[in-house]
Amino acid sequence: MKGAWVRGIRGKNDLELVSLTKRYGDTVAVDGINHLFAPESYVCLLGPSGCGKSSTLRMIAGHETVSDGAIILDGQDISGLPPARRGTAMMFQNYALFPHVSALDNVAFSLKMKGIAKADRQARAMKLLDLVDMTHLAARLPAQLSGGQQQRVALARALITEPSVLLLDEPLSALDPFLRIRMRAELKRLQRALKITFIHVTHGQDEALALADEVVVMNNARIEQAGPARDVWGTPKTEFVARFLGGHNVLSLPSGRFSLRTDEIAFGATGHEAVVTAVEFHGAHVAVTARLAGDQELLVRTPEAAFYADPKSPGDAVRLRWDESCLHPVAP
Amino acid sequence: MNRFLSSRNLGGWLLVAPLVAVLAVFLVLPIVMIVIVSFWQTTEFSIVPAFDLANYEFLFGSSVTYDVFLNTFRYAAITWALTLGIGFTVSWFLAFHVRSPTTQIALALLCTVPFWTSNIIRMISWVPFLGRNGLANQGLLSMGVIEQPLEWLLFSDFSVILAFVHLNTVFMIIPILNSMMRIDRSLIEAARDAGASPFQIMTNVVIPLCKPGIMIGSIFVLTLVMGDFITVRFMSGSQSANVGRLISNDVGLLQYPSASATSVVLLLTVLLVVAMMLRLVDIRKEL
Numbered sequence: 001m002k003g004a005w006v007r008g009i010r011g012k013n014d015l016e017l018v019s020l021t022k023r024y025g026d027t028v029a030v031d032g033i034n035h036l037f038a039p040e041s042y043v044c045l046l047g048p049s050g051c052g053k054s055s056t057l058r059m060i061a062g063h064e065t066v067s068d069g070a071i072i073l074d075g076q077d078i079s080g081l082p083p084a085r086r087g088t089a090m091m092f093q094n095y096a097l098f099p100h101v102s103a104l105d106n107v108a109f110s111l112k113m114k115g116i117a118k119a120d121r122q123a124r125a126m127k128l129l130d131l132v133d134m135t136h137l138a139a140r141l142p143a144q145l146s147g148g149q150q151q152r153v154a155l156a157r158a159l160i161t162e163p164s165v166l167l168l169d170e171p172l173s174a175l176d177p178f179l180r181i182r183m184r185a186e187l188k189r190l191q192r193a194l195k196i197t198f199i200h201v202t203h204g205q206d207e208a209l210a211l212a213d214e215v216v217v218m219n220n221a222r223i224e225q226a227g228p229a230r231d232v233w234g235t236p237k238t239e240f241v242a243r244f245l246g247g248h249n250v251l252s253l254p255s256g257r258f259s260l261r262t263d264e265i266a267f268g269a270t271g272h273e274a275v276v277t278a279v280e281f282h283g284a285h286v287a288v289t290a291r292l293a294g295d296q297e298l299l300v301r302t303p304e305a306a307f308y309a310d311p312k313s314p315g316d317a318v319r320l321r322w323d324e325s326c327l328h329p330v331a332p
Numbered sequence: 333m334n335r336f337l338s339s340r341n342l343g344g345w346l347l348v349a350p351l352v353a354v355l356a357v358f359l360v361l362p363i364v365m366i367v368i369v370s371f372w373q374t375t376e377f378s379i380v381p382a383f384d385l386a387n388y389e390f391l392f393g394s395s396v397t398y399d400v401f402l403n404t405f406r407y408a409a410i411t412w413a414l415t416l417g418i419g420f421t422v423s424w425f426l427a428f429h430v431r432s433p434t435t436q437i438a439l440a441l442l443c444t445v446p447f448w449t450s451n452i453i454r455m456i457s458w459v460p461f462l463g464r465n466g467l468a469n470q471g472l473l474s475m476g477v478i479e480q481p482l483e484w485l486l487f488s489d490f491s492v493i494l495a496f497v498h499l500n501t502v503f504m505i506i507p508i509l510n511s512m513m514r515i516d517r518s519l520i521e522a523a524r525d526a527g528a529s530p531f532q533i534m535t536n537v538v539i540p541l542c543k544p545g546i547m548i549g550s551i552f553v554l555t556l557v558m559g560d561f562i563t564v565r566f567m568s569g570s571q572s573a574n575v576g577r578l579i580s581n582d583v584g585l586l587q588y589p590s591a592s593a594t595s596v597v598l599l600l601t602v603l604l605v606v607a608m609m610l611r612l613v614d615i616r617k618e619l
Contacts, residue, residue, distance in 0.1 A: 063521050063524070099541070100540045100541060110527050113526055113529075232367075
């Protein structure tokens with residue numbers, strides 16, 4: 001088994017952020033966030049650019065100083081420690097492979113820094129390259145590797161320090177869409193095999209939902225909502241989360257604002273009156289935009305077969321209905 | 333004809349033609365001339381075209397030649413080591429400590445200030461500073477650091493090296509800075525993440541990635557110092573010699589064939605040094 005190189009069985013590697021704050025002059029990038037990460041889980045920090053997710057990750061890694069608060073790993077405040085002594089390892093967005101040394105020497109770099117003999121460190125680096133199926137390209141320079149291959153090397157280089165938390169800064173953003181889907185399956189497989197915590201920063205909600213055991217949605221330097229991917233997507237607590245994760249309408253009703261899943265709205269003979277304004281074919285589904293009385297726009301996702309059994313065009317008057325139990329109140 | 337005019341080749345040739353013409357007429361031709369003259373014969377009152385190895389025989393037979401070449405290498409090596417040390421640390425400061433690009437450019441330009449005035453003026457202005465009754469000695473005397481004026485401050489190897497370093501450090505700074513600026517900052521972070529100390533980051537990441545810059549700067553400094561004669565003459569008060577002065581003395585005595593022979597040997601020596609350096613680092617690969 002490829003994960004067997006991890007020494008023994010670890011204790012509970014709980015990672016906790018305690019009122020963690022990052023200030024750059026007058027701007028607050030991370031505003032006193034508190035969070036306990038579930039151990040040995042795949043966590044996605046999700047949010048739009050500038051929401052503070054990267055700063056949070058870089059503070060955990062030790063590449064950004066902490067303005068206030070603490071980072072607790074395994075019962076110890078690591079926020080003052082240098083990056084290499086924290087028990088974390090980081091995989092950089094553009095991989096940051098050393099261009100002048102081979103893939104093998106990139107992976108062996110941290111062992112070289114510790115003064116481990118060449119034969120020994122190269123043997124251990126080879127094991128890590130084997131973990132990511134890159135042994136056959138060990139002698140290549142980074143420039144001679146494709147994006148996906150570079151990422152595997154970067155992953156092996158981060159894992160050779162045997163971290164209890166692996167930090168990934170938008171690891172898939174430099175890959176083409178096809179490779180992205182393959183690499184994310186690979187990341188998930190590795191996390192399961194190594195049984196360590198992965199914290200993955202991304203702005204792609206589909207990526208987060210596909211990968212994460214736990215999704216942490218951030219906005220404006222704060223955590224908006226955190227929880228298992230299915231819970232967060234199913235019942236967004238705030239309007240921002242509902243809109244950012246997609247698949248939801250936010251309805252303004254006299255009793256407040258509610259989220260309503262786009263696939264829980266149906267066309268029918270009775271219900272709310274609306275006028276179709278746009279129709280988009282999405283393959284398995286058709287997205288219909290309709291304007292309700294009172295000028296609210298709703299997105300309706302209908303299975304493709306059902307739509308074409310009774311097609312609609314822009315301008316058509318329709319009636320929309322949904323179950324009242326599907327409405328979830330959201331905070332603004 | 334039209335096809336010929338519109339071809340990319342012609343455009344390329346036209347672009348390089350001015351430089352090729354200048355180099356061919358004013359560099360290649362004179363060098364060929366020097367090589368030819370180096371075989372000519374001299375008598376007390378005339379120079380005779382011939383093919384005679386006497387100039388070279390005299391050159392290689394004289395112990396002065398070896399001393400002077402050795403001295404030239406010594407100046408070059410010391411200047412190279414000092415400019416490399418200073419150039420590397422200044423570039424490091426500019427590349428990794430100065431945050432704003434505007435300040436970086438301003439400070440890099442500041443390094444060129446010594447070139448804003450003539451070489452001669454710069455060297456002459458060392459005299460009132462380093463001389464027996466100069467500012468440096470007076471300052472040290474008044475502070476009680478020394479009791480007698482230091483004699484070796486001016487017209488010595490010290491002052492020659494000082495002037496060389498002062499003149500040539502910028503040729504080291506600019507290429508090394510250029511290499512350093514192209515190092516991705518995340519590489520430094522990745523090295524830190526892997527537990528590298530600042531010194532290990534320098535030896536394992538920064539220096540290997542700066543090699544092309546270091547090599548280009550070294551070529552500049554070594555060729556400039558080895559070919560110099562005026563700095564040595566002024567700053568040593570005509571007490572030290574290098575190959576450049578040997579040549580200039582011969583020219584002063586109208587011994588053109590002898591001067592040419594020395595020039596040819598110097599040219600070959602410098603080419604050899606540069607070739608050796610290029611063997612160490614493949615600049616083409618790293619540019």
